[in-house]
Amino acid sequence: KYLYSIIHDISYRIKVEEELHLNEEKMRLLVEGTRELFFYTQDSYAKVTYISPSVELITGYKVKDWIGQSHWFVTDSEINKLAKQRTGKHLKGIKTKGPIIVEVRHANGNPILLEVFESPIIRQGKVTGVHGVAHDITKRVNAEKQIQKDLKIKETLLKEIHHRVKNNLSIIISLLNMQSEKIKTKKDAIDAFRKSRDRVYSMALIHEKLYNSEDLSGIDMKSYIEKIAGELLRTYSYDIKIQMNLDLENIFLDIDKAVPCGLIINELITNAIKHSFVNLDSGLINIILKRSENNENILIIKDNGIGLPEGFDILKQKSLGLRLINILTNQIDGKLEYSNNDGAVFKISFPK
Known part of the structure; x- marks a missing residue:
């Protein structure tokens, strides 16, 4: 009788995973420490699995209001149709360039504009969701509109x-x-x-x-x-x-x-x-x-x-x-x- 065994060195993979986890934690700490933007992740069904606390300052909604949601408190604006199409591509593993603009309804009822940088999450060759960073650009857009009005x-x-x-x-x-x-x-x-x-x-x-x-x-x-x-x-x-x-x-x-x-x-x-x-x-x-x-x-x-x-x-x-x-x-x-x-x-x- 013979005993066969295969030994595979996984120390490098463990090291890479540890470094990846460490980098993710650093990124999360960085994003959670700012009031200008928020970080989020969504699963393969586009449901929010994580969102940083700064979302409360930007949108007026608490973190618990977002978890498990997929509609993002979005308005019926035309730009949101393009945003949904872009997220659909990401969930299929298709990477896109540049940010997307999302119009979200603030808790006070006013619309706010978010500039979102989003990409697919790929684990072992499989798309498990998307993650991204959203930045409130409402003031900037309003200022640009006022500049255009003044120029006119x-x-x-x-x-x-x-x-x-x-x-x-x-x-x-x-x-x-x-x-x-x-x-x-x-x-x-x-x-x-x-x-x-x-x-x-x-x-x-x-x-x-x-x-x-x-x-x-x-x-x-x-x-x-x-x-x-x-x-x-x-x-x-x-x-x-x-x-x-x-x-x-x-x-x-x-x-x-x-x-x-x-x-x-x-x-x-x-x-x-x-x-x-x-x-x-x-x-x-x-x-x-x-x-x-x-x-x-x-x-x-x-x-x-x-x-x-x-x-x-x-x-x-x-x-x-x-x-x-x-x-x-x-x-x-x-x-x-x-x-x-x-x-x-x-x-x-x-x-x-």
Whole structure:
């Protein structure tokens, strides 16, 4: 009788398996220690067998909610169909390149986007499941969308710049022509120059606010009025102590309304500073900008000066500034009202 035996050295295989297990543990510790992504494994039926704790921070669901599930709390988004097809290939042992994008419903109901790097798990030549790493890219995608939106707005704005500049130059030319008709003396010329400078500045400030704004589709009129009111007060209130009381809501206007509105504000403030406090030691100008209940914009400029002359009619005034107020109000489809109430009151209402 003979005894046959076969001895096979498996020490190398055991060593490799130990190193593989050690590497897997290192990877698991690395992934579980981050809040930016989570690690997961799925069996051959695509059911989750393991998922790292950071999934709770990213999705709002606890680890126990995921174990044994295969639907991944996914939405009905079109991109998830492609993700399911990719996972199906991995379960067949077909490797693919690059990440897949999965849209998952957060526990709070909001959709989040995950960038997933996934590959098949192959043991002894057989596919036993898939494993992967998922990274929350929702903020990045939203930021990219906002950048694209801003670029589109800027492109539209750049296309209109030449048109806007041409229109504004035409306005300046018209203003200068109208102003030149009033010049008779050297004093008239100096006064005309100052008024023209202020009007050009009011228009330039509108463009400055627009180009420096995060929202390029509108001009912040609150900050605009604060700046131009301060500039006009420093320019003209050298003979009298004048205070300004500003009550301004956060209202944004597109450039087509902002330019004429800015010129109106310039004329009314200048008129109040120069003519409302004759023979007075001090004065107060109230500027109000608000949104009415019927969604109209309301601009009120009121002073506590000598008031408007009896029988005042803006249409019969020779002053270019007052004529401009009426013309520009019509340009923005507004309604101009004026009265005396312990001083002059000008109220302009115009559509949003």
